[in-house]
Amino acid sequence: MGTADSxxxxxxxxxxxxALGRAGASLPTTPxxxxxxxxxxAKDAVLTHFDPELxxxxxxxxxxxxxxxxxxxxxxATYLQRPDYGRRLSAESAEMLSSRAAMPGPDLxxxxxxxxxxxxxxxxxxPVLAALLPMFREAGWTLAPLLVVKHGRVAIQDQAGALLxxxxxLILLGERPGLGxxxxxxxxxxxxxxxxxxxxxxxxxxxxxxxxxxPALAARKLFHLLSASRHLKxxxxxxxxDEPLLGGGAVPGLT
Amino acid sequence: xxxxxxxxxxxxxxxxxxQLGNSSWSFRDLKTLMAKATPLRSGDQLAGVAALSMEERVxxxxxxxxxxxxxxxxxxxxxxxxxxxxxxxxETHDTEAFRIVxxxxxxxxxxWLLDYETDSDILTQVAPGITPEMAAAVSKVMSNQDxxxxxxxxxxxTKFRNTVGLPGRxxxxxxxxxxxxxxQGIAASILDGLLYACGDAVIGINPATxxxxxxxxxxxxxxxxxxxxxxxxxxxxxxxxxxxxxxxERGEPVDLVFQSxxxxxxxxxxxxVTLNLLREAREMALALGRGTVGDNVMYFExxxxxxxxxxxxxxxxxQTLEARAYAVAREFQPLxxxxxxxxIGPEYLYDGKQIIRAGLEDHFCGKLLGVPMGCDICYTxxxxxxxDDMDVLLTLLGVAGCNFIMGVPGADDIMLNYQSTSFHDxxxxxxxxxxxxAPEFEGWLKKMQIFSEENRLRQxxxxxxLLQAPEAALPAHGNR
Numbered sequence: 001m002g003t004a005d006s007x008x009x010x011x012x013x014x015x016x017x018x019a020l021g022r023a024g025a026s027l028p029t030t031p032x033x034x035x036x037x038x039x040x041x042a043k044d045a046v047l048t049h050f051d052p053e054l055x056x057x058x059x060x061x062x063x064x065x066x067x068x069x070x071x072x073x074x075x076x077a078t079y080l081q082r083p084d085y086g087r088r089l090s091a092e093s094a095e096m097l098s099s100r101a102a103m104p105g106p107d108l109x110x111x112x113x114x115x116x117x118x119x120x121x122x123x124x125x126x127p128v129l130a131a132l133l134p135m136f137r138e139a140g141w142t143l144a145p146l147l148v149v150k151h152g153r154v155a156i157q158d159q160a161g162a163l164l165x166x167x168x169x170l171i172l173l174g175e176r177p178g179l180g181x182x183x184x185x186x187x188x189x190x191x192x193x194x195x196x197x198x199x200x201x202x203x204x205x206x207x208x209x210x211x212x213x214x215p216a217l218a219a220r221k222l223f224h225l226l227s228a229s230r231h232l233k234x235x236x237x238x239x240x241x242d243e244p245l246l247g248g249g250a251v252p253g254l255t
Numbered sequence: 256x257x258x259x260x261x262x263x264x265x266x267x268x269x270x271x272x273x274q275l276g277n278s279s280w281s282f283r284d285l286k287t288l289m290a291k292a293t294p295l296r297s298g299d300q301l302a303g304v305a306a307l308s309m310e311e312r313v314x315x316x317x318x319x320x321x322x323x324x325x326x327x328x329x330x331x332x333x334x335x336x337x338x339x340x341x342x343x344x345x346e347t348h349d350t351e352a353f354r355i356v357x358x359x360x361x362x363x364x365x366x367w368l369l370d371y372e373t374d375s376d377i378l379t380q381v382a383p384g385i386t387p388e389m390a391a392a393v394s395k396v397m398s399n400q401d402x403x404x405x406x407x408x409x410x411x412x413t414k415f416r417n418t419v420g421l422p423g424r425x426x427x428x429x430x431x432x433x434x435x436x437x438x439q440g441i442a443a444s445i446l447d448g449l450l451y452a453c454g455d456a457v458i459g460i461n462p463a464t465x466x467x468x469x470x471x472x473x474x475x476x477x478x479x480x481x482x483x484x485x486x487x488x489x490x491x492x493x494x495x496x497x498x499x500x501x502x503x504e505r506g507e508p509v510d511l512v513f514q515s516x517x518x519x520x521x522x523x524x525x526x527x528v529t530l531n532l533l534r535e536a537r538e539m540a541l542a543l544g545r546g547t548v549g550d551n552v553m554y555f556e557x558x559x560x561x562x563x564x565x566x567x568x569x570x571x572x573x574q575t576l577e578a579r580a581y582a583v584a585r586e587f588q589p590l591x592x593x594x595x596x597x598x599i600g601p602e603y604l605y606d607g608k609q610i611i612r613a614g615l616e617d618h619f620c621g622k623l624l625g626v627p628m629g630c631d632i633c634y635t636x637x638x639x640x641x642x643d644d645m646d647v648l649l650t651l652l653g654v655a656g657c658n659f660i661m662g663v664p665g666a667d668d669i670m671l672n673y674q675s676t677s678f679h680d681x682x683x684x685x686x687x688x689x690x691x692x693a694p695e696f697e698g699w700l701k702k703m704q705i706f707s708e709e710n711r712l713r714q715x716x717x718x719x720x721l722l723q724a725p726e727a728a729l730p731a732h733g734n735r
Contacts, residue, residue, distance in 0.1 A: 006717040010447065014433055014440035017665020018447035025451075025682030025712050027665075035642070035665060039674070044637040080601050080637055113712050116637050176600075178672030179638045207434075221491075
């Protein structure tokens with residue numbers, strides 16, 4: 001019944017949903033259901049329960065001293081509606097970090113959180129960190145214990161970094177999932193993290209996933225950027241990335 | 256023309272009271288009353304300005320309905336000393352136009368809007384006398400069907416290379432985004448959209464980078480396609496206004512100047528714009544003289560929640576702030592303005608119900624102020640919404656006479672990671688409501704054998720002109 005389009009060859013140039021054909025002028029059944037499947041996967045990525053213990057079990061071999069902390073958002077529904085809660089550590093977690101603070105602080109604290117895609121953090125965090133941590137250790141950086149954060153937003157990195165007196169704070173978290181990318185991880189870092197840092201003072205590396213920026217490549221990029229940040233003593237829009245599309249600026253909805 | 260001087264305002268704003276049986280409700284000032292009267296949405300809860308109970312919300316609506324429109328002029332929600340948007344609203348207020356409704360309360364204004372006798376002509380006449388605060392206030396006491404009926408009577412027609420907003424017409428912005436701005440990928444989506452009869456509002460690309468050279472190459476790509484196929488439409492790269500200004504200085508082919516705008520000076524500052532900067536950009540675009548049937552050279556996008564997101568909301572509810580963005584837009588006589596209603600996320604509009612309501616409010620308020628409103632009917636994957644909710648809003652806005660919608664391949668924007676409306680969606684709406692594209696574009700579609708005489712999509716042969724040598728339109732094989 002449907003009418004096929006005569007330009008399927010244009011699909012080689014883009015992942016956009018073009019040359020879908022039509023029934024009358026409406027979508028044929030196959031692309032209609034394909035779209036629903038992609039949306040279902042993206043929704044599942046957002047709504048999947050995040051168990052910090054499961055992620056911690058994955059990551060503990062990389063850092064036996066790993067700690068689990070939580071934001072003020074107690075559940076996923078609250079997390080989605082109250083970004084301000086996700087930006088703050090719970091009182092208990094904040095106290096725990098203060099009690100472990102030492103002077104001088106470490107060069108870097110790394111946080112890992114579910115963000116807006118549990119799927120992303122459960123699949124991409126391990127390969128990124130497995131490549132990234134050895135680079136820092138080899139370069140002689142001092143690292144705070146790895147922090148697994150339940151229901152965190154980007155800016156929670158500032159509070160955690162400040163409490164531990166870290167020079168730099170890096171957070172890896174699930175990005176807002178697109179239909180074709182339910183498993184995309186984002187990485188944000190700030191130099192001299194203190195609560196109240198603006199997004200213009202942060203750098204971002206996004207779209208970390210096998211079909212986007214591969215985890216091992218992302219790790220190299222992050223190491224390069226963080227090293228430059230430490231050297232120049234700054235982060236944000238003034239720390240320029242020489243490669244296009246991967247520099248400063250934030251992804252809407254994450255911060 | 257100028258109304259509402261500083262001296263006329265009260266130093267201590269008046270409180271508003273209402274007795275409902277045994278319950279007595281008090282609202283500290285007008286902005287509190289407006290916020291509490293706003294239909295439920297997560298962004299107002301996040302800001303801490305929402306009503307705390309259902310009854311408080313309706314009580315506020317009842318009290319707001321009794322407020323004279325004149326009061327909304329006399330008691331600015333954000334002081335003019337602090338905000339250039341307020342100054343713009345007061346300084347450009349047309350007292351003569353306002354006289355038509357100046358004797359009405361908010362509740363009476365609703366009834367006036369719905370009256371048989373209130374037609375397109377009188378609504379066009381009154382528009383310069385309406386402030387965003389009046390539009391927002393009346394919308395808060397209107398039902399969804401009221402917002403649709405009143406808006407359906409309003410006409411805002413604009414022109415550049417074609418005519419957008421005529422009765423019985425529905426235009427589409429062709430949105431061919433690509434995650435790395437790949438010219439061939441973008442051209443492929445443009446051809447797909449044109450062959451699906453879309454692109455009469457604008458062919459508009461959200462670039463992945465604000466780099467001026469990259470934006471310029473996209474401008475040239477679209478300009479080549481428009482010239483090659485003699486398409487009566489306009490192009491736009493939706494980059495920051497300063498980037499577009501740089502491109503214009505370098506002689507790049509700029510049709511429309513784009514900018515995201517908001518309803519407070521502070522929120523606009525967070526976007527890196529002032530009214531003067533927008534004025535300057537518009538003058539530059541006008542000087543290029545690239546329009547053929549008109550000179551509406553600006554394209555603005557807005558969306559509820561942007562001011563709170565920028566921490567520049569002055570404790571005013573997000574819907575009123577959104578209406579103030581339309582006063583900013585109105586000043587620059589744009590070709591197109593659209594709210595990107597569900598893009599901002601569930602912390603501002605939680606679910607399909609809230610997105611649908613906001614889309615109807617934004618369209619109504621914009622049109623009432625005389626702004627050529629379209630809507631990016633959209634949602635993100637962390638909102639409680641799906642394509643069925645978009646179908647509902649699409650249908651309602653079609654009935655309300657929305658000037659234009661987005662056309663994204665398969666409704667899936669692979670660069671911005673959100674879902675909007677598709678080329679196919681525009682045909683759904685055109686079929687059920689009998690809507691046609693902009694007249695100049697409709698003529699082109701027939702000439703190009705894309706549309707039949709009955710405005711149905713024709714079967715496109717692989718020998719069709721648009722498919723013959725699409726590479727000819729691309730930079731690598733460019734013939735210009």
